[in-house]
Amino acid sequence: MNAEQQELIQAREQIERLPKSKIRAIANASLGLEGLIPLWFGESDLPTPEFIKQAGADALMQGCTFYTHNRGIPELRTTLAEYASGLHARPVDVDRITVTASGCVAINLIQQVLTDPGSNTVIVGPLWPNLIETIHIMGGETRIVPLTFGEQAWTLDLDRLFDQVDDKTTAILINSPGNPTGWVMERDGQQAVLDFCRPRGLWFISDEVYHRLVYDRPVAPSLLDLAEPDDKVLVINSFSKTWAMSGWRLGWVTAPPRLGEVFEKVIEFHYSCPAHFTQRAGVTAVMEGEQFVRDMVQRYRAARDLSVERLRAMPRIQVHSPPGSFYLFFAVDGMTDSVAECRRFVSEARVGLAPGAAFGEAGEGFIRLCFANSLETLHEAFDRMASLLG
Amino acid sequence: MNAEQQELIQAREQIERLPKSKIRAIANASLGLEGLIPLWFGESDLPTPEFIKQAGADALMQGCTFYTHNRGIPELRTTLAEYASGLHARPVDVDRITVTASGCVAINLIQQVLTDPGSNTVIVGPLWPNLIETIHIMGGETRIVPLTFGEQAWTLDLDRLFDQVDDKTTAILINSPGNPTGWVMERDGQQAVLDFCRPRGLWFISDEVYHRLVYDRPVAPSLLDLAEPDDKVLVINSFSKTWAMSGWRLGWVTAPPRLGEVFEKVIEFHYSCPAHFTQRAGVTAVMEGEQFVRDMVQRYRAARDLSVERLRAMPRIQVHSPPGSFYLFFAVDGMTDSVAECRRFVSEARVGLAPGAAFGEAGEGFIRLCFANSLETLHEAFDRMASLLG
Numbered sequence: 188m189n190a191e192q193q194e195l196i197q198a199r200e201q202i203e204r205l206p207k208s209k210i211r212a213i214a215n216a217s218l219g220l221e222g223l224i225p226l227w228f229g230e231s232d233l234p235t236p237e238f239i240k241q242a243g244a245d246a247l248m249q250g251c252t253f254y255t256h257n258r259g260i261p262e263l264r265t266t267l268a269e270y271a272s273g274l275h276a277r278p279v280d281v282d283r284i285t286v287t288a289s290g291c292v293a294i295n296l297i298q299q300v301l302t303d304p305g306s307n308t309v310i311v312g313p314l315w316p317n318l319i320e321t322i323h324i325m326g327g328e329t330r331i332v333p334l335t336f337g338e339q340a341w342t343l344d345l346d347r348l349f350d351q352v353d354d355k356t357t358a359i360l361i362n363s364p365g366n367p368t369g370w371v372m373e374r375d376g377q378q379a380v381l382d383f384c385r386p387r388g389l390w391f392i393s394d395e396v397y398h399r400l401v402y403d404r405p406v407a408p409s410l411l412d413l414a415e416p417d418d419k420v421l422v423i424n425s426f427s428k429t430w431a432m433s434g435w436r437l438g439w440v441t442a443p444p445r446l447g448e449v450f451e452k453v454i455e456f457h458y459s460c461p462a463h464f465t466q467r468a469g470v471t472a473v474m475e476g477e478q479f480v481r482d483m484v485q486r487y488r489a490a491r492d493l494s495v496e497r498l499r500a501m502p503r504i505q506v507h508s509p510p511g512s513f514y515l516f517f518a519v520d521g522m523t524d525s526v527a528e529c530r531r532f533v534s535e536a537r538v539g540l541a542p543g544a545a546f547g548e549a550g551e552g553f554i555r556l557c558f559a560n561s562l563e564t565l566h567e568a569f570d571r572m573a574s575l576l577g
Numbered sequence: 578m579n580a581e582q583q584e585l586i587q588a589r590e591q592i593e594r595l596p597k598s599k600i601r602a603i604a605n606a607s608l609g610l611e612g613l614i615p616l617w618f619g620e621s622d623l624p625t626p627e628f629i630k631q632a633g634a635d636a637l638m639q640g641c642t643f644y645t646h647n648r649g650i651p652e653l654r655t656t657l658a659e660y661a662s663g664l665h666a667r668p669v670d671v672d673r674i675t676v677t678a679s680g681c682v683a684i685n686l687i688q689q690v691l692t693d694p695g696s697n698t699v700i701v702g703p704l705w706p707n708l709i710e711t712i713h714i715m716g717g718e719t720r721i722v723p724l725t726f727g728e729q730a731w732t733l734d735l736d737r738l739f740d741q742v743d744d745k746t747t748a749i750l751i752n753s754p755g756n757p758t759g760w761v762m763e764r765d766g767q768q769a770v771l772d773f774c775r776p777r778g779l780w781f782i783s784d785e786v787y788h789r790l791v792y793d794r795p796v797a798p799s800l801l802d803l804a805e806p807d808d809k810v811l812v813i814n815s816f817s818k819t820w821a822m823s824g825w826r827l828g829w830v831t832a833p834p835r836l837g838e839v840f841e842k843v844i845e846f847h848y849s850c851p852a853h854f855t856q857r858a859g860v861t862a863v864m865e866g867e868q869f870v871r872d873m874v875q876r877y878r879a880a881r882d883l884s885v886e887r888l889r890a891m892p893r894i895q896v897h898s899p900p901g902s903f904y905l906f907f908a909v910d911g912m913t914d915s916v917a918e919c920r921r922f923v924s925e926a927r928v929g930l931a932p933g934a935a936f937g938e939a940g941e942g943f944i945r946l947c948f949a950n951s952l953e954t955l956h957e958a959f960d961r962m963a964s965l966l967g
Contacts, residue, residue: 195778195809196807196809196833196835196836197835197839198690198691198836198839198843199690199691199692199693200693201693202689202690202839202843203839205842205843205846206842207838207841207842208842208845211647211841211845228644230643230644234640234642234643235640235642240637240638240640240642241638243634243637243854244633244634244637244638247630247633247634247637248630248631248634250624250625250630251824252624252625252630252821252822252823252824252825253620253624253823253824254618254620254823254824255824257601288678288826288848289848289849291846291847291848291849292847292848295846295847295848299592299714300588300589300592301588301589302589303589303590303591304694304716316846317845317846320846321846321847324689324843324846326694326716388585417586419585419586431642432642433642433643433644434641434642434643434644434645434850434852434853434854435642435852436678436848436849436850436851436852443586445586445587446586446588448597449587449588449592449593451597451601452595452596452597452598453588453592453595453714455598455601455707456595456681456685456706456707456710456711456714457681457682457685457711458678458679458681458682458685458826458848459679459681459826460824460826461826462824462825462826462852462855463824464633464824465852
């Protein structure tokens with residue numbers, strides 16, 4: 188095979204243009220590095236709790252190995268509807284719930300359903316690249332309105348957000364609590380965006396996968412507190428963060444009932460259904476997981492407070508204590524290339540961090556650290572970082 | 578909410594136009610019907626074998642609950658490369674293997690990578706609707722060339738296939754052994770299509786998920802017997818049929834090495850990775866599953882032979898004994914509406930069958946029956962059908 192033929196092996200242009208994950212690029216290059224403390228990915232250092240693993244293993248051994256309903260087994264959908272109704276200000280009916288094969292897949296599914304080539308989505312940044320690139324894959328454009336790293340906290344200028352909307356805008360997409368910033372949108376902000384979307388017929392896509400990882404209340408403000416069932420509102424959620432189930436691939440969407448039949452047919456063509464035994468474990472996670480969630484959040488709060496304290500002791504670093512998520516997104520004075528800096532942290536300090544540039548242009552100058560780890564490990568990581576940043 | 582607002586809740590046109598699954602439509606309407614014999618879906622009546630379930634449960638309890646490599650854990654990729662190399666005429670290197678979260682997801686992923694709006698794909702029909710609709714979702718067109726229900730077997734006219742190709746054609750897509758017909762494409766046919774594709778720079782997408790469900794040889798003719806690593810050939814496979822793992826959601830694609838980096842970034846945005854413990858079970862299935870596969874095929878062969886014999890005894894029915902798959906696709910004399918007929922089979926005979934119309938226009942006049950069942954159950958089903966068709 189010659190070079191010319193090699194060149195022929197390509198994806199369509201839209202796909203070739205997609206950026207590689209800048210986190211994965213650094214992480215993959217460091218596989219097997221001894222003594223590395225990995226704080227780059229968005230997952231807990233602890234495996235899924237025993238009672239959930241056991242429920243999954245039991246379902247498996249009992250033979251839950253067949254196809255299920257496209258939108259999930261009825262028991263899981265009912266359980267999630269009751270969970271949401273108990274957590275939020277308004278009841279959520281089961282016909283609004285669609286179980287998905289991860290939060291990630293939910294995002295992909297939504298973009299397949301909504302994004303026409305040439306349309307655009309207005310998005311609050313910096314943010315997790317999947318929320319952007321799934322739109323590009325469908326031929327849509329993205330308009331990122333960055334949060335401001337203010338004196339006390341990350342803040343959003345709603346007027347700047349609304350200014351980006353034009354007649355080709357399909358949706359406004361907001362991730363709160365936010366990855367990577369930990370920013371939490373308060374209820375009045377959510378209401379203002381909803382009020383803006385309603386008369387314009389815009390979709391409001393709310394990624395709420397960190398809804399339980401908040402440190403000043405039991406659950407983050409949610410569109411489910413505000414939206415009518417038939418509002419054009421899509422709320423994305425996941426089992427990954429709340430029940431430490433990242434490697435299982437299970438999530439759900441809350442949507443207007445009309446979209447139920449749409450999701451049903453697209454899921455049939457997309458992934459058919461989530462794994463059966465995984466859905467059984469999901470029922471157990473939601474029904475019996477509240478104590479686990481409380482303990483986990485307490486553990487993360489201590490980790491957050493320690494991490495903020497240690498980082499603030501480093502002269503070149505500025506950081507806000509995040510009200511939500513399990514990330515710190517800190518500014519490093521004088522840093523212009525976060526990817527190079529993160530490579531240096533790996534090679535010289537054996538600490539794995541995610542470069543801010545991975546979360547869009549607005550992220551450059553920052554580094555993301557996942558503090559879902561033991562205090563001991565975090566102390567060790569900060570000791571190593573201090574020697575480099577000192 | 579008034580009617581006007583209700584109307585606003587829609588997917589984009591491409592999605593609204595997608596047909597609902599005609600199999601699901603009948604099946605969903607019959608949920609809970611007592612004494613029903615369901616032969617409509619493409620899965621075995623038996624759960625996944627014990628040793629595979631145990632491997633999954635063990636991996637789960639051992640804490641394989643974290644994210645993995647996008648393209649699958651190295652051990653599973655290596656295992657699949659060795660499996661393919663042992664099974665086919667040419668070695669398959671691990672850099673060609675990408676593990677996916679089902680064969681279904683592999684199809685979706687491939688269409689995201691290849692299908693631009695306005696392009697077309699030429700396809701052998703009748704076939705499983707996912708292979709068609711995933712192209713429509715991406716804005717592509719499909720051109721179906723139907724197999725002929727000949728005197729002795731289903732046959733393909735290659736000239737008719739090639740005649741459908743024009744300058745907007747991206748790929749030729751063939752599913753062999755085929756769902757729903759059980760047709761198996763012989764090596765000379767595959768070679769002819771490959772020879773046609775090569776100088777034209779066309780992709781050859783070969784869905785081979787039924788590769789082990791063949792009754793006259795150990796494995797079906799495969800593109801992996803013929804293709805160079807850098808040929809524009811994509812081979813889709815799945816754990817669902819070969820190891821009775823339909824409810825797990827695990828598959829793989831064999832592709833030119835160049836596409837590895839492309840799949841890696843698209844998977845990151847699509848579903849991140851397949852479930853970790855599921856991949857561990859996949860390793861066990863491939864490494865220890867050969868005896869199971871042999872026993873399963875023997876069981877299916879007996880089921881096939883019985884089913885053909887029983888159907889041929891019914892005067893209105895014509896059927897070929899399929900060399901592959903676990904389906905019979907039989908013609909019913911005088912039937913013009915397979916959906917109505919299948920509804921009648923449910924309500925009057927409590928036998929669940931899939932209407933031929935579910936597999937495209939060329940499928941009307943036929944009904945699909947999945948014979949992956951016990952002889953006893955099949956006898957009972959045919960007794961009931963005979964009373965209706967007598």
